[in-house]
Amino acid sequence: RTLLATAFHAPEPSGMEVLEEVLISIDAEGRISDVLKSDAPGYTEKRTALEAAGVLEVLPAGSYLLPGLVDCHVHAPQYPQLGDALDVPLEVWLQKYTFPLEARYADLAFARETYGMLVEDLLANGTTTALYFATIHQDATRALVDICLEKGQRALVGKVAMDHPENCPDFYRDASPEEAIAGTRALIDYVRSHPQNREILVHPVITPRFIPACTDAALEGLGALARECGCHVQTHCSESDWEHGYVLDRHGMTDTESLDRFGLMTRRTMLAHSNLLTASDMDRIVERGAGVAHCPLSNGYFAGAVFPLRAALEKGMHVGMGTDISGGPSASLFENARAAILVSRMFETGVDPDRAPEERASGAARRIDFRQAFHVATAGGAKALDLPVGQFTKGYLFDAIVVDTRAEKGTIRLFDDRDAGETILQKIVYGASRANIAEVYVGGQQVR
Ligand code: GUN
Numbered sequence: 001r002t003l004l005a006t007a008f009h010a011p012e013p014s015g016m017e018v019l020e021e022v023l024i025s026i027d028a029e030g031r032i033s034d035v036l037k038s039d040a041p042g043y044t045e046k047r048t049a050l051e052a053a054g055v056l057e058v059l060p061a062g063s064y065l066l067p068g069l070v071d072c073h074v075h076a077p078q079y080p081q082l083g084d085a086l087d088v089p090l091e092v093w094l095q096k097y098t099f100p101l102e103a104r105y106a107d108l109a110f111a112r113e114t115y116g117m118l119v120e121d122l123l124a125n126g127t128t129t130a131l132y133f134a135t136i137h138q139d140a141t142r143a144l145v146d147i148c149l150e151k152g153q154r155a156l157v158g159k160v161a162m163d164h165p166e167n168c169p170d171f172y173r174d175a176s177p178e179e180a181i182a183g184t185r186a187l188i189d190y191v192r193s194h195p196q197n198r199e200i201l202v203h204p205v206i207t208p209r210f211i212p213a214c215t216d217a218a219l220e221g222l223g224a225l226a227r228e229c230g231c232h233v234q235t236h237c238s239e240s241d242w243e244h245g246y247v248l249d250r251h252g253m254t255d256t257e258s259l260d261r262f263g264l265m266t267r268r269t270m271l272a273h274s275n276l277l278t279a280s281d282m283d284r285i286v287e288r289g290a291g292v293a294h295c296p297l298s299n300g301y302f303a304g305a306v307f308p309l310r311a312a313l314e315k316g317m318h319v320g321m322g323t324d325i326s327g328g329p330s331a332s333l334f335e336n337a338r339a340a341i342l343v344s345r346m347f348e349t350g351v352d353p354d355r356a357p358e359e360r361a362s363g364a365a366r367r368i369d370f371r372q373a374f375h376v377a378t379a380g381g382a383k384a385l386d387l388p389v390g391q392f393t394k395g396y397l398f399d400a401i402v403v404d405t406r407a408e409k410g411t412i413r414l415f416d417d418r419d420a421g422e423t424i425l426q427k428i429v430y431g432a433s434r435a436n437i438a439e440v441y442v443g444g445q446q447v448r
Pocket residue numbers: 075090094098209210236239298302324327
């Protein structure tokens with residue numbers, strides 16, 4: 001099948017492209033088999049022939065095609081807590097609210113209900129790929145895998161490993177390092193041998209929660225497992241002063257150095273937050289080809305720090321965007337993209353009105369714009385996850401959203417006599433809400 005649409009994509013951080021009235025062909029496997037730009041040789045002939053045959057699928061006026069959004073950090077079990085409990089420090093939030101909520105996923109019926117809602121809501125917000133932390137529970141985590149397969153969302157799912165007897169409560173902890181490792185292995189086997197996962201929609205992820213929650217024995221075993229099975233790894237890295245300081249105390253080195261020592265810093269590793277990286281941490285992450293999930297809303301509430309996104313992109317680091325549900329109070333990556341732009345501006349100018357302007361500003365160029373935010377939320381995250389999605393390029397899987405800028409209850413206003421090209425994408429990035437997302441495709445299949 002072939003679509004005719006005006007599409008936007010950003011394969012590189014500084015390389016966004018407007019594809020005016022492009023012809024995108026998709027094969028039976030859901031892969032993009034051809035992308036023909038309107039100025040390419042053969043375009044008019046192909047378009048005319050498809051039109052004559054009545055098989056060209058034309059996007060309606062006012063609708064635009066974007067790559068599906070890639071959420072690189074979601075805590076699926078925390079969805080019931082979205083928009084709640086944002087006023088305490090991270091370490092209090094975990095013990096008082098988050099661990100008790102996650103412990104409830106021992107109840108499979110509760111898990112099915114909340115995970116079903118979450119996956120539907122993320123798809124409705126345009127998230128076609130999500131990297132999930134689940135809980136320590138085998139059955140509930142398997143239910144999340146099943147639900148992603150049923151609803152057609154591309155997903156990476158990890159059973160959370162957390163076995164540290166001092167930092168995890170008795171009511172919510174892996175009983176031993178062996179149990180944390182065996183449970184992780186069992187989930188990998190479940191995902192990889194799942195009969196409905198033939199086209200590999202869902203991937204397993206090794207998921208040590210963060211260093212404070214894990215014993216060294218667990219971290220070592222999970223590092224060995226990563227080497228053995230080659231699967232993705234996710235964890236939290238240098239998020240807040242408390243967390244970063246704890247690791248410096250316990251291991252005498254930064255999170256990045258410690259994770260690397262355990263074999264957990266791979267090409268398929270996603271580090272959430274990573275706000276307090278040193279220059280050499282950044283170099284190490286780039287060298288390993290690991291990625292960072294930038295979670296701007298969550299960082300505002302829990303990290304007390306700003307991830308230096310522009311510096312990371314300039315170093316060539318793989319960076320994706322994360323909602324960090326429910327550390328961040330929104331399920332929308334568009335809202336996080338806007339937050340990323342806003343915090344980068346404040347990071348550049350400084351925020352303390354009691355200081356003179358020249359003292360307030362860092363002097364460094366730290367801002368990003370809508371193009372880079374869009375890249376990070378799509379192709380950047382996809383590249384960090386080593387998945388062939390996030391852009392309209394031959395050979396990539398067709399994961400896409402149709403944004404209807406004329407949706408009655410939508411939040412975008414375009415004016416035909418002034419808005420064209422990049423301005424349309426800019427207005428979409430700044431304005432899009434769930435009501436504007438008209439259609440969602442994963443692997444060529446319409447899932448909404
Ligand atoms: N660090 C360890 N666990 C968590 C979590 O659930 N959310 C956030 N934001 N940070 C964490």
